[in-house]
Amino acid sequence: MGKWKNQALTMHPVFFDPLNKKVYMKESGNIDSLQYMEDPGAIEVQEDRQVRFRFFAPEAKTVEVAGLGGTMGNEHFSLKPEGNGYFSATVDGIKPGFHYHNWYVDGVEVQNPHGAFGYGCFKAINFFEMPEEGTDFYYLKEVPHGDVRIMKYKSQVNSHIKACFVYTPPGYEEKRDREYPVLYLQHGAGENETGWIWSGKLNLILDNLIKEKKCTEMIVVMCCGYSFIPETAPVFYPGDFDRELTEDCIPCIEKEFRVKKGRAYRAIAGLSMGSAQAMLTFAKHQDLFGYLGVFSGMADTELDKILTEKTYAAHHIFLSCGKGEERLAEKQQAACGQLLEQGIPCSRASYNGFHEWHVWRESLREFAALLFKKDGIEGITTDIMDKQGSEPRTQISGEMLRKQTWEEQVLFFDPAYKKILFAVDDKGNPAGRYRDIHHGVEIEGKAEVSFWFLAPDAEKVEVEVYGMKRRKLNRADGEEGRQGYWTVRLEGIEPGFHYHEYYVNGNPVLNPMAPVGYGAFKALNFFEMPETDFHEYLLSDIPHGQIHLNYYQSSQTGRSKMCYVYTPPGYT
Incomplete structure (x- = not known):
């Protein structure tokens, strides 16, 4: 394995250990046979730290790649044609x-x-890792691994089934009496419950810290922070996630997992928007949480509440951001001083970078080492079950359950088709508003589906449902057309699962607003056309089992592989 080939650098939710191969038919005598050949993929970080970018665009005149700002910047790098349909470039200095x-x-x-895909900016988006010399705390190492589970729970806030990722430390299954x-x-705006596992590498960080005895063994719960309610126009906070967390998620966690009760054994943290959500919940429920982590954020109203309502003593508050977030660093420094003046334990840190995942990984590493060092429960402790709402537990409509079935994907269990319009209030605090955007695929009725693709500068956009012609x-009419949407409505779609592919100016691309899976040796869009005689695969308002993401070592390849393990409801 090369210097920059640790699997943590290449894994992503669409493919844990990317194959980087493709197939072709090789004639052998009179028999056609399927053969594999190497495919370098979209991005390769080379031994000399140069980055090779590659894109298959046989009809293109130009191809470029650019970062979103921050550490990579937003310079456009031009790729050159190779003569075989691919464009490529090798870039130094990233x-x-x-x-x-x-x-x-x-x-x-x-x-x-x-390329590798994650969920960011409210869409499926490509990413890559440029490793830093001497930094490997988030690498996949030969240490005991904890378990990552996907657990479903019911939200009483917006009547959806929600999914959260739950990390349990190594040995959790064996230590039944512990x-x-x-x-x-919590994640940030534009991201979701998958972020802390696939982008943040939380499970690898905790595995390594626990092995090195640098943090307490703990369970970590990562929820989707969107609790949008129909017919509402939320400002910054996307619905009442605080109520969903304290009345729905936490009671479910404390029922399903062996957890210590009391505020001395609960911590809450988040990044960016998630840091504001964490501050809000901590400020409102200081009887429930002893620790608070604020990564790349600061919420003034919630800070004032923490400073003035000190019925319960905080065990520790940790503030952090990137060194490039200079104004935020100043706010956090002032806040830390205020907290210390009030006798509230607080510490602060800054890391190389801006508003980026490598900053938040460092934040997690330092915050996790601070947690749960003080044993015992100070003062009166409210049991979380007492926080559950008194209203009857609602049933989720069949229409909503069917809608969630069609839209579930590996990148997002319950997609939020939104964009945030960034803004601040008169005090400089975030006050962004959300607006609805089109799903990439919208089921219109029996055998009918509409496709939507946002490409304001395209000359031509096409879609090919596998098994049908392209x-x-x-261009859409009215305001949608002015925004740059392209659309078509197709009829005669057979029931079942359908891969499909999009073409911009004749070149194959992914639709970031349509469900994403893995097929044909690449990330590929798909949709479900409802089946009239088969209902067992529909999401239902019933007890749900859990999906476990487990690692094992392959004796054939010498690499770690991942398998998904289903355990039924009630499994402990």
């Missing part, structure tokens, strides 16, 4: 870090189906 990026084919912003403290950890999309 700084270490986690880098979201966009590709531009003939000037049209697109995503590369052969209880653990819990950290509730169809052109038309």
Whole structure:
């Protein structure tokens, strides 16, 4: 394995250990046979720290790639044609870090189906890792690994089934008589419950810290922070996630897992928008949480509440941000001083970078080492079950359950088709508003589906449902057309699961607003056309089992592999 080939640098939710191969038919005598050949993929970080970018665009005139700002910057790097349909370029000088990026084919912003995908900016988006010399605390190492589970719970706030990722430390399954403290950890705006695992590498960080005895063994719960309620127009906070967390999620966690009870054994933290959500919940429920982590954020109203309402003593508050977030660093420094003046334990840190995942990984590493060092429960402790709402537990409509079934994907269990319009209030605090955007695929009725693709600068957009001929999309009418949407409505779609592919100016791309899976050796869009005689696969309002993401070592490849393990409801 090369210097920059640790699997933590290449894993992503669409493919844990990317194959980087493709198939072709090789004639052997009179028999056609399927053969594999190497495919370098979209991005390769080379031994000399140069980065090779590659995009298959046989009809393109120009191809470029650019970061979103921050450590990578937003300079456009031009790729040159190789003569075989591919464009490529080798770039030097990209700084270490986690880098979201966009590709531009003939000037049209697109995503590369052969690249690594995460969920960011409210869409499926490409990313890559530029490792930093001497920094490996988030690497996949030969240490005991904890378990990552996907657990479903019911939200009484918006009547959805929600999913959260739950990390349990190594040995949790064997130590049946042991209880653990819990950290509730939130993502930022534009991201979701998958972020802290696949982008943040939380489970690898905790595995390594625990092995090195640098942090307490703990359970970590990562929820989707969007609790949008129909017919509402939220400002910054996307619905009442505080109520969903304290009345729905936490009671479910404390029922399903062996957790220590009391505020001394609960912590809450988050990044960016999630840091504001964490501050809000901590300020409102100081009887429930002893620790608070604020990564790349600061909420003034919630800070004032923490400073003035000190019925329960905080065990520790930790503030952090990137060194490039200079104004935020000043606010956090002032806040830390105020907290210390009031006798509230507080510490602060800054790391190389801006508003980026490598900053938040460092934040997690330092915060986790501070947690649950003080044993015992100070003062009166409210049991979380007392916080559950008194209203009857609602049933989720069949229409909503069917809608969630069609839209579930590996990148997002319950997609939020939104964009945030960034703004601040008169005090400089975030006051962004959310607006609805089109789903990439909208089921219209029996055998009918509409496709939507946002490409304001495209000359031509097409879609090909596998097994059907390629169809052109038309520029949408009215305001949607002015925004740059293309659309087409197709009839006669057979029931079942359908892969489909999009083409911009004749070049294959991924639709970041349609469900994403893995097929044909690349990230590929799909949709479900409802089946009339098969209902067992529909999401239902019933007890749900859990999906476990487990690692094992392959004796054939010498690499770690991941398998998904289903355990039924009630499994402990």
